[in-house]
Amino acid sequence: MYQITCPHCGPRAQTEFTYERTTDSVVDPAGDTHAAMQALYTRANPMGLDDEIWRHTYGCRAWMVLTRHRVTHEIRAVKAIGPEALP
Amino acid sequence: MLPAAPLHALEIWSNPQAVATRIEKALGFALPVMNRSAGNDAITLLRYEPTVWLVEGDVAVIADTLGDDGALTAIGGGIVRMRLAGPHWRDLLLEGGFFDTSAAAFPAGATAATVIDHVGVRLWAESDDACIAYVPASYALSLHHFWDEALPLLGA
């Protein structure tokens, strides 16, 4: 079970988090069909690092991007996303 | 279990610094930082989310400060408060969960949202002798029962 360092809560257990999708599969609602389907249906799926959107669903409910290695499971970086927030 | 209390979600979506200053002026104390609490006899603010505070008490003063930068939403009907009191509350919260409740990691005054026995709960270390758990009402009886069963293990 990973230890994910939430940008807001510090190190927490993976069981509090959910994986959503990779950053390159974010569908732009204003985009055309081809671009949307490319985003939705193709993945690099690398045997290495990828940027993934996760949510601290059962903690502070905030969203973040994890740069995570798909083989070693090392979490190289975590970056908060979402509206501007106080510290 | 504690009696129902007025609870609100306070969300600030824009100009957070300015709103914080206005609220501080109105309340006489600063909005708590992430995973901390602040308050006085009339009102307690518990921070569990980057943009959201759980407010226990009368929110009229805050409502006046928000303008178009935030909103209050009542949520007290869906939350049951339980007080875990006594020397073993930190130990009890280790049952069925995975959140470090040691005094060093979770000192009095701290707040945290986590999962206990598959139920999402929000915790507030009220003091070293008691912790308040904010539990979704639908799960409150089940979690109460879970804690009850685990009691004989404490200190054992």
Next chain:
Amino acid sequence: MSGPSRSATGDETIPFTFDGNTYHARPGDTLAAALLANGVGLVGRSFKYHRPRGIMTAGIEEPNALVTVGTGGRTEPNTRATDVFVYPGMVAKSQNRWPSLSFDVASIFGLAAPALGAGFYYKTFFGPAKHWMLYEGFIRRAAGLGNAPTEADPDNFSHKAGFCDVLVVGAGPAGLKAALAAAEAGKRVMLVEQDAVPGGSLLRDPDPAIDPAAMIARIKALGGEVLLRTTASGYWDHNFLTLTQRLVEPGAVPPHGFAQRLWHVRAGRVILATGLIERPVPFANNDHPGVMLSQAVRSYVRRWGVLPGKRVVIATNNDDAYLTAEALVAAGAEVVALLDARAPGSGPTAPAGVQVFYDAKPAKVIGRKHALRKVTAVIGGSEHSFDADLIAVSGGFVPVAHLHMQAGGKLTWNEAAQAFIPGETPQACETVGAALNPPSAPAIAPAGKAKTSFVDFQNDVSLADIDLAWQEGYRSVEHLKRYTTLGMATDQGKTSNMVALSRLAEKQHVTVPEAGLTTFRPPFTPVTMGLMAGAGARNAGAHVRRIPLHSLHEAHDPIWQPLGYWFRPRAYPVNGESLQQAALREARTVRTVAGLSDVSTLGKFEVSGPDAAALLELVCATTVGKLAVGRGRYTFMCREDGFVNDDGTVWRLAENRYLLTSSTGGADRMAHFISYVRNSLRPDLKCSVVNVQEHYAGIALAGPQARAILASLIGAEPPRHMGYAPGVLAGVPVHVLAASYSGERAFEIHVEATHAAPVWQAIEHATRAAGGAPYGLEAMELLRIEKGHVVVGGEVDGRSTPHDLGLGGMLNKAGGFIGAAGLTRPALSAPDRNNLVGLVSLDGPIPEGGMLIQRAGQSPQGHVTAAARRILEGGAIALALLQGGHKRHGEELIVTSPTRGEKARVRVTAPHFYDAAGERYRD
């Protein structure tokens, strides 16, 4: 008298039974020690050939001495006799034998052994699959070791979290030292030991300079947590470990209700002081009772005061076994020969009176029931026999590197010890102590017949089986393991892996590390399933969710209906009504008078802020922004692929405040989805989304009298259809939403859940006074089917487009909503898609879920999503998804349900059977 024994001291105070015979153990005895003390050497039967087996080890690596411990729901089959401490009244039984341990009919499998080598079953039992099942039946009954309990487990299992700076695994000399040092350095320390007492190898080879009890006391005094009878069984990512703790021994009744505890631990650093496991020696019949590992012999003698044999042969390739000779001699046993496989002069000095033979190794033993009779050795090329009741063997040592490997660590090869030593690791973890420094023990080629020289004792895998696998091309170590089943028994190869690898390396003419190594995966030792389940063993890890008005409904003794994790009233039968009768009565009441129903579980979101409408226009596929304050509308949400995700209603409560409802089943999914949209896609929006599903209890009031009833309760004219108004009911502030799901004039009254009871009671009272009644989900289903409303999980099946469901006309023409792009794909507007239709039966009831066909033998063209009978008139109706259904109204089809033997002739219609124009609730 020969064989295992112990001199009585009067401490034999703990009664226990084994196969029905009562014996007595001393405090601190393992079952194995107690059995040996009582002269019991034959303990079990092997898996495949049912060969007699005894006690080979003194620890968790035991492959042979498996017994069933406990009774009733606490029965634990396959318990290692070496890993259970005797308690008063313990009931133990041997297993895998019939009719008895000493006379086991299935031991005739041993006679067939020449034909039953590795993988024999792949080469025979051909013919139809049913034939194989016949043979399989015999094999299954013969295999399988112990019997599972048939009763439910009466005990609880705890899951507990642990956090520490340093986790030390193993309380032997190295572990104690490491834990104490860390504690003294001010670290938060956890020390775990699988034994019941600390000390590890000190229990066998005491060192006056080390006092485990004192060290443990000091660690505890410094705030360290010391867990005995606790095994670190799994080492996972990010220094997360699972520990299994026996709160009571197997089969014992726990005083606090909990039998075991599973620790989930996050450690800053992990120190593995896991020690060594001794390696057995292959020779003919090396599986017989009376063949024991050398260190185990020493443990029984020194720790438990048991003599596993009186005339003992020791066979070794290392110095350690000389200590066993000392222990045996000191305890009064006769060491008839010490066979040292090494060259003359290799070993240390043997105790006085012990004859050492060099270049000597065992070739064969002959046994009797509980012990050996004779040991035959090859000494310098010639055979010698010794009368002996026990052989203590040591083929070297294997570092316990399981956790290290689970952590992703590498192993390095130590040629002198012929052993893999823990090397680099990607996690914050290090190994200390004996596991890093196994004694020198050179490779020795086995003497003796391969066929009965066992490597994996429990699974009866011999050297000959390894040879056969090699011969047949199963040469990678994984192929070998899988083909022979080596290392797959309950000991997971703890004593067999290295012996097998050496044989494989020998065959390949390569070194052992070149031959390969299988990976170790959790658990280190087997873990009780109930322990894994924890509290979830009784609720599948899913608590029931209680609606706010649960107890109020309970008073009406309703039929409850699970809906996700919720339970909602399905019907309120009176006077002995069946579910169907009650539902029909309730539905008729709604059609003719009024009914009230609990809709608290609906998903509900309060969306506020200047950009609330902008967010909703993204989430909802219908328009939202044009809603006037005090108005609402039906809406639905699409997934990004264009298929309908959920539906509900959206209400403008105030200038900058909306309420969005979703289906009960979709509530969590929608909460996550809306949060994604708001935070990932549009963090710039000035809005707040708060999940108020549980904040509000919801009460639906429907029927021709609903408006009048509500008006009297709130003292005001209720809002018109799709209108919203705040109000006060029974003194409680409420939101009144005029929405109809039933097809009648209807309202949803949403009230803060903590104050819902008086509101429900007032509405119920007024409704009953008007001749109405509460109605449940089943009546609601009849009403909505007749009205033609779709339901998520029914018609909205995750494969339907808005157009399929007849909702295409409501789509936001401006686009821009989630799913708009996906909807434009060609297959989403193909003419043969499944479209929502209505069905009217031309004969009997329509089977729900049944297939739509034109004639028998045809592939289905659609299916029935929901069926009902008409509420006020007779006749059966249904909603269905039918290929190209929008254009097939009027067609006659057959609904068939072969699994239920039901059929109905139906006519396809529009999916509205009741007041299609909505005249009953429009203003």
Next chain:
Amino acid sequence: MKTPYSAFSLLRGALNGQKHWEPAWRDPEPRASYDVIIIGGGGHGLATAYYLAKVHGIRNVAVLEKSWIGGGNVGRNTTLVRSNYRLPQLHNFFEFGLKLWHNLSDDLNYNVMFSPRGAMFLGHNDGDMIKLAERGDAMRCDGIDAELLTPKQIAKIEPLLDLSRGARFPIDGALIQWRAGTARHDAVAWGYARAADALGVDIIQKCEVTGFVKDGNRITGVETTRGRILAGRTGICVAGHSGHVAGLAGLRLPIESQTLQALVTEGVKPMVQSVIMSQSLHFYVSQSDKGGIVMGGDPDNWPSYARRGQPTIKEHAIAQAVTCMPALSRLRMLRTWSGVTDMSFDGSPIIGPSPIDGLYLNAGWCYGGFKATPASGWTYAHTLATGKPHELNAPFSLERFMTGATIDETSVGPFPNHR
């Protein structure tokens, strides 16, 4: 000609110490070129090679395996074989395979221990039962066996299930497919390998593909750790790692790799007779011939190529199984393993041509690849032999994701982690 496997042969071996058996497959050096190269020596790859040789007479075929054959998902599953799918494209495909399973041991002269002991989906409420009836009816209309069971009938088959009304998830009934069951997973790989080898197929182990040889928009071979090997047609068949290997050819697939865990308990005497699954819960249980209870649950629903799982996922699946069958409580989890699964974005496989000439795809099996082995091999062999899909795999094209003709059995949409 290899010594055929038979009881007689075994008895003969009893007299000679089983010395007469040859290696089950050769260990050939790779040739410079083949008519067809199959990347991946798992069950599907070996089956494809076998059917190419046997059905289509194409024997100049190599199976390239980076490690040892059968080491991927065919050796890391829970051995379930069934065709009880709701959607016709799926149940017709798997039913074709199930028919092959029933005769597979004889066909291969290798006992794969296919045991049609019945696979049941439990229903826990009326809604489940209707869904099960719908599934069964859809199957029956297409000629596939399915039968609804009452709790009483279930009790006769699986008396240890908790059939009480007070159970947390009471059992209202089940849909059983009697012709479904289990098979010995390793034997499937080995049996296909031995039979394909006998027909002339080269099985090349320890040969990892590191790149593709390209001529314009055409793949003409592969680069491997054992050199360049050319091919008329190249088939990727590496479920679990499809994203990675397709990536070497520049393709991005609608696939994310996830870890799927399974476990087996210590052996006990027979206690589970059939294969038990649940409509609302997410576990499946059967008992192996050695007596171990084999079970699994949901995949770790985030991407990973690591063959190690997250322990709480297992704990949850076990909780579900123990709740339904309390007698499992005191058994012990003996061994766990994980496979890397190709989670496709509609839950269904992809078999067919790729956008690159000469390159074919067999991927996206999610957690259901083992049962598909014969049908996958058969249809992929057809596709590789003719350049066109067989009618059974035609719906499973890569294009369906762009056109919207997805085959979404669990109806959860594009994100496998939402499944």
